[in-house]
Amino acid sequence: MNIKQAAEMFDLTVEAIRYYERVGVIPPVKRDKNGYRVFTKRDLNWIFLAKSLRNAGLSIESLIEFASLSQLEGDERLAQKDILKEQLNELDEKITEMTKVRELLQYKIETYDDHIAKFRTGNLSDDEIEELWKMKHFKKKTDMEEE
Structure with a gap:
C-alpha cells in the first residue's frame, strides 16, 4: 500500500x-x-x-x-506497557470527569424550564438556588471522601 x-x-x-x-x-x-x-x-x-x-x-x-x-530488545521494551497503562489511567480519569459533566448538563436541561419559571415568578432568588458543586452527583471524589 x-x-x-x-x-x-x-x-x-x-x-x-x-x-x-x-x-x-x-x-x-x-x-x-x-x-x-x-x-x-x-x-x-x-x-x-x-x-x-x-x-x-x-x-x-x-x-x-x-x-x-x-x-529495543529485551526488558527495556516492557516500558511500552507502562506508557499504555499510564494513558489508560489518564483516559479513565477523563471519562469519569466527562461523565460528571454529562450528568450536570442532563440535570440542567431537565430542570431548566422549572428554574426559569421560578425565577420569572419570583419564587426563586439568587440566594435560594441550589449549589451545584455540593450536589452528590457533581462532587469531586476527594470532597465525598472528606464527608
Whole structure:
C-alpha cells in the first residue's frame, strides 16, 4: 500500500504520516527501489495506534518514546506497557470527569424550564438556588471522601 492509500484509510493527510515517520511517532517505513514508501500491515497498525493515542490525548513526545521503545530488545521494551497503562489511567480519569459533566448538563436541561419559571415568578432568588458543586452527583471524589 502506498502513502496516499494509507492516509485515506485513516483519514489523515500524507503530510501527517510523513511527519509521524520523520519525528519517530511511527517506526521507519520500508521503501521500494524508487524510494516510495510501501506500507505493511505492521506499518498500518502503527499509524492506527498513533492516531488513536493522539486522539486520546497522548503527547507527540510520549508517542515518540513509545515507538523508540519498540525498536529495543529485551526488558527495556516492557516500558511500552507502562506508557499504555499510564494513558489508560489518564483516559479513565477523563471519562469519569466527562461523565460528571454529562450528568450536570442532563440535570440542567431537565430542570431548566422549572428554574426559569421560578425565577420569572419570583419564587426563586439568587440566594435560594441550589449549589451545584455540593450536589452528590457533581462532587469531586476527594470532597465525598472528606464527608
